[in-house]
Amino acid sequence: MLSRIEPNSAEPVSRRVFRELRQAIVTMQFSPGRPLSEQEVATQLGVSRQPVREAFIKLSESGLVTIRPQRGTFVVKISAKQVIDARFVREAVELAVVRKAGAEMPARVIGELRANLDAQRAAADEREPERFLELDEAFHRAIALGVECDYAWRVVEETKAQMDRVRYLSLPQATPVDRLIAQHEAILDGIEARDPDRAEAAMRLHLREILTSLPELERRFPDLFDSEPAARSTAGQTADTVA
Amino acid sequence: MLSRIEPNSAEPVSRRVFRELRQAIVTMQFSPGRPLSEQEVATQLGVSRQPVREAFIKLSESGLVTIRPQRGTFVVKISAKQVIDARFVREAVELAVVRKAGAEMPARVIGELRANLDAQRAAADEREPERFLELDEAFHRAIALGVECDYAWRVVEETKAQMDRVRYLSLPQATPVDRLIAQHEAILDGIEARDPDRAEAAMRLHLREILTSLPELERRFPDLFDSEPAARSTAGQTADTVA
DNA sequence: TGTGCGATACTGGTATGGTAGTATGTGAGG
DNA sequence: CCTCACATACTACCATACCAGTATCGCACA
Numbered sequence: 001m002l003s004r005i006e007p008n009s010a011e012p013v014s015r016r017v018f019r020e021l022r023q024a025i026v027t028m029q030f031s032p033g034r035p036l037s038e039q040e041v042a043t044q045l046g047v048s049r050q051p052v053r054e055a056f057i058k059l060s061e062s063g064l065v066t067i068r069p070q071r072g073t074f075v076v077k078i079s080a081k082q083v084i085d086a087r088f089v090r091e092a093v094e095l096a097v098v099r100k101a102g103a104e105m106p107a108r109v110i111g112e113l114r115a116n117l118d119a120q121r122a123a124a125d126e127r128e129p130e131r132f133l134e135l136d137e138a139f140h141r142a143i144a145l146g147v148e149c150d151y152a153w154r155v156v157e158e159t160k161a162q163m164d165r166v167r168y169l170s171l172p173q174a175t176p177v178d179r180l181i182a183q184h185e186a187i188l189d190g191i192e193a194r195d196p197d198r199a200e201a202a203m204r205l206h207l208r209e210i211l212t213s214l215p216e217l218e219r220r221f222p223d224l225f226d227s228e229p230a231a232r233s234t235a236g237q238t239a240d241t242v243a
Numbered sequence: 244m245l246s247r248i249e250p251n252s253a254e255p256v257s258r259r260v261f262r263e264l265r266q267a268i269v270t271m272q273f274s275p276g277r278p279l280s281e282q283e284v285a286t287q288l289g290v291s292r293q294p295v296r297e298a299f300i301k302l303s304e305s306g307l308v309t310i311r312p313q314r315g316t317f318v319v320k321i322s323a324k325q326v327i328d329a330r331f332v333r334e335a336v337e338l339a340v341v342r343k344a345g346a347e348m349p350a351r352v353i354g355e356l357r358a359n360l361d362a363q364r365a366a367a368d369e370r371e372p373e374r375f376l377e378l379d380e381a382f383h384r385a386i387a388l389g390v391e392c393d394y395a396w397r398v399v400e401e402t403k404a405q406m407d408r409v410r411y412l413s414l415p416q417a418t419p420v421d422r423l424i425a426q427h428e429a430i431l432d433g434i435e436a437r438d439p440d441r442a443e444a445a446m447r448l449h450l451r452e453i454l455t456s457l458p459e460l461e462r463r464f465p466d467l468f469d470s471e472p473a474a475r476s477t478a479g480q481t482a483d484t485v486a
Numbered sequence: 487t488g489t490g491c492g493a494t495a496c497t498g499g500t501a502t503g504g505t506a507g508t509a510t511g512t513g514a515g516g
Numbered sequence: 517c518c519t520c521a522c523a524t525a526c527t528a529c530c531a532t533a534c535c536a537g538t539a540t541c542g543c544a545c546a
Binding site: 278 | 526528
């Protein structure tokens, strides 16, 4: 399941473990609810428990696993509320970003985005959904970084982690890729036309897309979803302020 | 400087260390640029290096320290760009939240917010700026949680970490607390009037406030600020996608 | 047959030792 | 006096060992 970590040096082992596990989780190779043992993962990857432990900490910070002391570490189940909340934040941030892009996106980046769009079409023609997902992410990232919203993109990336699992879950089904590409084009048109309102509207429409498949998926895969939306005992470090 | 960690049990030591250090950093007890040694912090707190190390990891995830392998761990200097970026995200999220609040905030929470506002005035009268900061945070949090935007608040909390250091830095100077309270009231009025546009406008005005003091502070405390905005080598886990 | 208790095999949390890499300071040579 | 090499004192990283809880399973007993 997990490939052994070679002493590639240069990059810390803990980071590699983190990347490996993160990838496995968002691509649904590790089912929600699955227990992850420090010991087990460590032996499978051929490293000690320590780096694995640190990777677990980062994953829990990202909200992908929950660490229950003395009990175990588990891949968090997909929570409809969590996905909706993440989408809310993502929409808020990306709308602000795309407005900025509509106002001041440099021409050079617009060219890159056009090229990316062509690549998306190619990936769609050749029926390579995974490749399309990569290009999709790159498209959104290029918009954010194009107007120097690095931190904003970092936040979006985190919210995406939640939503990506849903996307991978809906991959086998017919994904209306053409539809998504058309939406991307509308966004880019708005940016190129220097029309923040149009760009924002197009982006808003685009980001609503994921909500359509959510109820269907929750019905089809009930055991992958968190049954009750209560009990948020995740990572949330509480700033202990008073009322 | 740091109080020893008593074996209070129940709560993991690493979490307590994290809270302690985080507090020390955002309140500027630990100056930006200051080196933090695992060994040193561990002995000062009377714990082993391991929990300290884990706390460092969480702090680096929050962007409050940078871990440079084999070199050292340092409190990150305040970066004007970083603050501006964080503010951008915070504005995007909180505007969306306050719009939602303007549409569907339950009356009960509005009552709580009124009470909080009174407490803010009391704190202002009694010249207790730190208490005011607590109430300020509680005010914003209550708005977010009032419309069940838990995750959104979590994101805001993270962005706040960056901005709070600036606030603490500007505390000794005359802080126009009355002005802030008036802005809070305007926001709440907009919510109570069920007028999302008004609430959003008030919130936007409010969140711009921090930008006013930033250049002044950067001029007065140049050594606390990152000289050049380049070299973002923070926590950013890269999703290695192609162009 | 059903129930409760206890041994056992886990879990994550903490402590500690060793290693590789980096900065720094010092002394020799120009 | 300046420059460069090398010893030394750090650093974070990784591995290992031990600890304190938790769940589970089986056996004794009602």
